[in-house]
Amino acid sequence: MKWRALVLVALVVLAGCSQVQIDAETTPSTTPDTTTHDATTTAADGESRQSSTVRTVADRENPWGESTLTVAVENTGAPSRDFTQELRRALGYWENHSEQYAGYPIDYELAPNAENPDLVVRFVEQVESCPRIENAAGCAPYVTEPGHVDRPMHVEVDASFSSNSTVLVLKHELGHTLGLNHSAAPQSIMNHSAALATRQRVDADERALPWADAGFTVYLAPTPDRDRSAVRRQVTNALEYYGRGADGTVPSNLTFEFTRDRSAADVVVRFPDDLPCRSTASCGRVSGVDPDRDGKMEEYERLVISIGDVDTEAVGWHVGYWFGYGMGLDDSELPPPLRDDDQRKSDWWT
Numbered sequence: 617m618k619w620r621a622l623v624l625v626a627l628v629v630l631a632g633c634s635q636v637q638i639d640a641e642t643t644p645s646t647t648p649d650t651t652t653h654d655a656t657t658t659a660a661d662g663e664s665r666q667s668s669t670v671r672t673v674a675d676r677e678n679p680w681g682e683s684t685l686t687v688a689v690e691n692t693g694a695p696s697r698d699f700t701q702e703l704r705r706a707l708g709y710w711e712n713h714s715e716q717y718a719g720y721p722i723d724y725e726l727a728p729n730a731e732n733p734d735l736v737v738r739f740v741e742q743v744e745s746c747p748r749i750e751n752a753a754g755c756a757p758y759v760t761e762p763g764h765v766d767r768p769m770h771v772e773v774d775a776s777f778s779s780n781s782t783v784l785v786l787k788h789e790l791g792h793t794l795g796l797n798h799s800a801a802p803q804s805i806m807n808h809s810a811a812l813a814t815r816q817r818v819d820a821d822e823r824a825l826p827w828a829d830a831g832f833t834v835y836l837a838p839t840p841d842r843d844r845s846a847v848r849r850q851v852t853n854a855l856e857y858y859g860r861g862a863d864g865t866v867p868s869n870l871t872f873e874f875t876r877d878r879s880a881a882d883v884v885v886r887f888p889d890d891l892p893c894r895s896t897a898s899c900g901r902v903s904g905v906d907p908d909r910d911g912k913m914e915e916y917e918r919l920v921i922s923i924g925d926v927d928t929e930a931v932g933w934h935v936g937y938w939f940g941y942g943m944g945l946d947d948s949e950l951p952p953p954l955r956d957d958d959q960r961k962s963d964w965w966t
Contacts (some may be wrong), residue, residue, distance in 0.1 A: 676719040679762050679795060680734065684723045688733035688768070693740040693775025700726075702779055703737060706786035710794065717801055718794040735793065736768045737786070739775040753777065753812055756789035758797065769793060781812040819912040820904060821944035826916045827882070830869045835881035842887070842928050848874075850932035851885055857965035858939055862951040866943050883942070884920045885935055891924045898923045900938030916942060926960075933960040 687707065691699060707724040714722040727733065743752035756771040757764060771789045773782065787805045798808040820826035834855065839847045852872075861868035875881050893899035901920045904913035919942035923934050933954065940950045947955065953964035 676795075677762075678720040678722070679759050680722075680765055681762060683721055684725055685734040686725045686727055686730050686732070687735045687737060688730040689726075689728040689737050689739075691739040691775070693742075697739075697775065699739055699775075699782065700728075702782045703786060705783045706790055709787055710790055713802075714794055717791075718796060722794065733768045736770050738770060738772045740772050741775060743772045743774050745770065745772045753781075754785040754789045756792040758792045758795070760795040777812050784810060784812065820914055820916050821912075823944065825867055826904075826913075826942075826944045828915060828917075830867060831871045831873070832882045833873050833875045833880055834883045834885070835875055835878045837878070837884065837886035839887055846928050847931055850928065851935050853963075853965045854932040854936040855883075855939065857936060857951075858943070862940070865940070865945060865949060865951045882918060883939070884918070885923065886920065887923050891922050893922075896925050898926065898934040898938065900941050902942055916944075930960040933964060936965070 687703070689699070689703065691697070704726060707726060710718075711723055714720065743749075743755050746752050746755040749755070752772075752774070754771070754773045757769050759765060759769070771786075771793065773785050773789065775782075777785065784805070788810070791800070791806050796806050798806055800806045832855075834851070836844075836848060836851060855872045858866055859868075859870045859872060872883075878884060891899055892901070899922050901922075902913070902916050903918045903920075904916040906913050919939065921935055921938040923931060926934060937950065937954050940954055953959045953962075956964075
């Protein structure tokens with residue numbers, strides 16, 4: 617049986633955050649020029665899966681002083697995208713539930729180009745109105761008293777999220793403008809943590825460069841019972857082959873630099889006593905992020921190559937094979953020398 621038949625499909629790890637912190641809770645000021653803002657922060661991932669707590673709050677005065685608010689829209693973050701449907705869904709939610717949760721009824725008039733709006737919803741590339749919050753997905757004033765209202769009030773939302781996640785962020789931020797904090801119901805919306813998904817992105821294995829950039833740091837683990845200098849030459853020759861474009865199979869601007877810091881490495885080459893697969897030769901594992909939550913990585917962040925019982929003269933071939941996998945190549949797309957088992961102990965990179 618040929619070695620390739622013994623190699624399992626490489627392990628795939630989809631990294632991403634869920635249930636990340638949404639906002640930093642603050643106490644509102646009593647003067648309009650220092651109105652406090654709450655921000656939605658996230659690492660791109662999935663949708664909120666919290667259950668909603670249903671309860672009715674006590675009646676309280678509407679700090680806006682009127683029951684119908686005019687909402688305008690600004691979109692500098694994704695000019696080609698129309699957020700009208702998402703905004704209508706969020707506004708409609710609070711029209712149906714504000715009396716239950718905020719304690720007073722509210723209606724909205726969506727007039728994107730209104731000259732004198734009460735609220736302006738801004739879709740932006742980067743939320744900057746809450747400077748103390750990193751990676752903010754949204755930011756809004758926390759309005760609990762008439763003194764907090766200084767028209768027009770502004771809500772900012774990151775324009776990069778999927779439709780459902782955009783609605784969730786809008787509902788959350790609009791909730792703050794109605795006086796709801798993070799302990800308020802419904803917790804499925806107002807809780808301080810949630811998970812968000814970006815819009816659909818191109819999968820890593822469909823991109824010419826499935827990594828953030830073309831510069832790779834490489835960690836060579838200890839090489840017990842092997843001539844380390846010979847192993848390093850094998851690894852270097854394999855990677856330099858890819859740096860030259862690998863016979864046109866990858867971009868020709870790839871660079872490689874060895875590091876002694878394993879945690880900082882993009883590529884790890886290791887020689888464990890027991891391989892994390894059924895092969896006795898080698899296996900590889902890529903990890904990365906899946907911000908649009910389609911079940912496939914959109915960007916690789918690390919490649920771990922585990923090499924088992926192979927001759928030192930074949931180490932470069934195995935590194936080359938798995939680096940090709942780390943570049944999104946399947947067996948039929950690999951450079952010709954790496955499709956041929958008989959090339960393993962040769963100077964195939966020349």
